[in-house]
Amino acid sequence: MKKYRSSVGQRIYPVEYSSMTGNTVPHVLNSFISLDGGDDYVSRESGNRNESTYQDNVGSPGSDEALQGQDFPFPTVLVQDNVFGRARLHYGWWPSSGLYWSKGLLTLDISLHCWQGDDVRGFDTDPTKPLTGGIQTTGNYPGRARTPEELMADMDKVLSFCPGTKKINLHASYAIFDEEKPWVDRDKLEPKHFKKWVDFCKARGLGADFNPTFFSHPKCDPLTLASPNEETRKFWVEHGKACIRISQYLAEELGQPCTMNIWTGDGFKDVPADRKGPRDRYKASIDEILSEPYDFKLVKPCIESKVFGIGVEAYTVGSAEFALSYAAFNREKCIPLMDNGHYHPTEVVSDKIPALLAFFPEIALHITRPIRWDSDHVVLFDDETKEICKEIVRCGGLDGRVNIALDYFDASINRISAWTVGFRNVEKALLSALCTPHTALKELQDTNQFTELMVRQEELKTLPFGEVWDEYCRRNGVPVDGAWFEEVKKYEQNVLSKRI
Numbered sequence: 099m100k101k102y103r104s105s106v107g108q109r110i111y112p113v114e115y116s117s118m119t120g121n122t123v124p125h126v127l128n129s130f131i132s133l134d135g136g137d138d139y140v141s142r143e144s145g146n147r148n149e150s151t152y153q154d155n156v157g158s159p160g161s162d163e164a165l166q167g168q169d170f171p172f173p174t175v176l177v178q179d180n181v182f183g184r185a186r187l188h189y190g191w192w193p194s195s196g197l198y199w200s201k202g203l204l205t206l207d208i209s210l211h212c213w214q215g216d217d218v219r220g221f222d223t224d225p226t227k228p229l230t231g232g233i234q235t236t237g238n239y240p241g242r243a244r245t246p247e248e249l250m251a252d253m254d255k256v257l258s259f260c261p262g263t264k265k266i267n268l269h270a271s272y273a274i275f276d277e278e279k280p281w282v283d284r285d286k287l288e289p290k291h292f293k294k295w296v297d298f299c300k301a302r303g304l305g306a307d308f309n310p311t312f313f314s315h316p317k318c319d320p321l322t323l324a325s326p327n328e329e330t331r332k333f334w335v336e337h338g339k340a341c342i343r344i345s346q347y348l349a350e351e352l353g354q355p356c357t358m359n360i361w362t363g364d365g366f367k368d369v370p371a372d373r374k375g376p377r378d379r380y381k382a383s384i385d386e387i388l389s390e391p392y393d394f395k396l397v398k399p400c401i402e403s404k405v406f407g408i409g410v411e412a413y414t415v416g417s418a419e420f421a422l423s424y425a426a427f428n429r430e431k432c433i434p435l436m437d438n439g440h441y442h443p444t445e446v447v448s449d450k451i452p453a454l455l456a457f458f459p460e461i462a463l464h465i466t467r468p469i470r471w472d473s474d475h476v477v478l479f480d481d482e483t484k485e486i487c488k489e490i491v492r493c494g495g496l497d498g499r500v501n502i503a504l505d506y507f508d509a510s511i512n513r514i515s516a517w518t519v520g521f522r523n524v525e526k527a528l529l530s531a532l533c534t535p536h537t538a539l540k541e542l543q544d545t546n547q548f549t550e551l552m553v554r555q556e557e558l559k560t561l562p563f564g565e566v567w568d569e570y571c572r573r574n575g576v577p578v579d580g581a582w583f584e585e586v587k588k589y590e591q592n593v594l595s596k597r598i
């Protein structure tokens with residue numbers, strides 16, 4: 099260990115555990131870690147453990163054998179090239195399987211919601227009319243995308259700032275009509291109305307997810323799938339079926355599964371006289387929608403629950419128990435979806451993820467940020483986002499068990515920035531979770547070493563994760579923190595501010 103040195107200016111400092119934590123971190127890391135004695139590994143020293151263990155810790159990235167049993171304290175290797183050559187910094191537990199390391203990229207699929215760009219308005223109804231059906235955007239920041247072309251250009255900008263693999267998440271209301279394919283109502287939508295989105299995705303190697311749109315439409319009476327009016331209910335069932343066909347088309351064209359999320363704002367402002375009738379009708383409607391043929395390997399219908407919404411404060415038809423029970427009793431044709439803005443404020447979705455994964459092979463998430471209620475604020479790098487991502491990682495969610503989508507809409511700030519901040523934060527939280535020595539921490543829990551568990555978990559919080567994140571961004575060919583916002587400002591000046 100002693101032969102490893104960090105170099106600050108012309109001076110040489112030993113790299114020690116103490117120098118990698120606390121106040122000295124930025125100082126050391128903002129310079130560089132250089133090499134000594136021809137060996138290009140730099141490792142941290144824990145101080146209270148046998149040093150020889152750590153000599154062995156200096157493993158080659160990508161080699162499972164070298165990292166075997168060495169996941170504490172954190173034998174991850176971060177490669178940094180600088181004027182002094184190549185340095186490898188140990189940090190956390192980086193997955194050493196070929197999938198992650200050999201490509202130098204993590205395949206973290208996150209679905210980018212198209213609706214942040216235009217305040218959830220879509221292209222199939224009058225955009226000047228207010229949103230209805232339990233959701234609402236607030237704010238009037240200039241630059242909202244008004245056409246498919248503008249929305250696609252804005253999404254391109256966001257995608258250029260975001261590392262990781264991406265899907266886009268579309269709503270049926272984003273159907274693209276033109277002279278050859280004129281407007282049709284939602285019950286008559288066809289795959290061809292999404293051909294331009296398919297072209298967009300193909301050109302960028304993206305997958306797509308889909309959502310029927312059961313809100314902001316004259317046929318909301320105001321109920322949709324739970325309506326006692328049979329004509330209304332049928333219209334929305336037909337819409338749902340059309341969306342199954344569109345989802346199958348998206349999955350086939352793009353060669354990736356399509357998550358199709360059913361959410362309605364059906365509910366009542368005040369105390370209902372009948373709580374079961376609407377739920378019986380909602381259940382029958384979903385049954386009818388899912389009777390439309392589809393390949394469950396390609397199309398993943400989800401049922402999203404919600405505790406309450408604007409105008410439906412007293413009762414929602416699709417409550418947590420309703421949605422979860424539906425998914426549990428129909429495991430062969432749908433999966434549950436949890437939106438972390440849709441529960442009572444002291445409930446946390448991070449705790450619900452392992453609960454559901456004990457029963458369901460696959461689940462879906464909407465990641466958002468509730469403030470006091472389902473406010474759909476931009477996702478931050480906050481405790482609950484980090485906790486959600488930890489659960490995704492340690493429950494095997496990245497192996498296809500958890501479908502991650504973003505769901506927020508802020509119309510009060512630059513929308514490109516809002517999109518980018520939220521997307522990057524979820525990627526950050528996932529990467530941070532991947533840099534956490536879960537095996538070692540679990541071992542402490544399983545052997546009742548709760549004192550050390552607390553100490554280690556607290557120490558993890560101040561590790562120099564930003565360096566790993568920057569490296570991840572570099573490998574993905576996207577800007578590091580601090581480098582993308584200038585571009586957003588330019589885009590606002592040159593493009594967004596001209597949209598009046």
Ligand code: RNT
Nearest residue numbers: 213233309361437464505
């Ligand atoms: C609303 C739900 C739903 C919507 C999107 C637009 O509360 O979260 O998922 O946000 O479908």
Ligand code: ZN
Nearest residue numbers: 402437464505
């Ligand atoms: Zn949602």
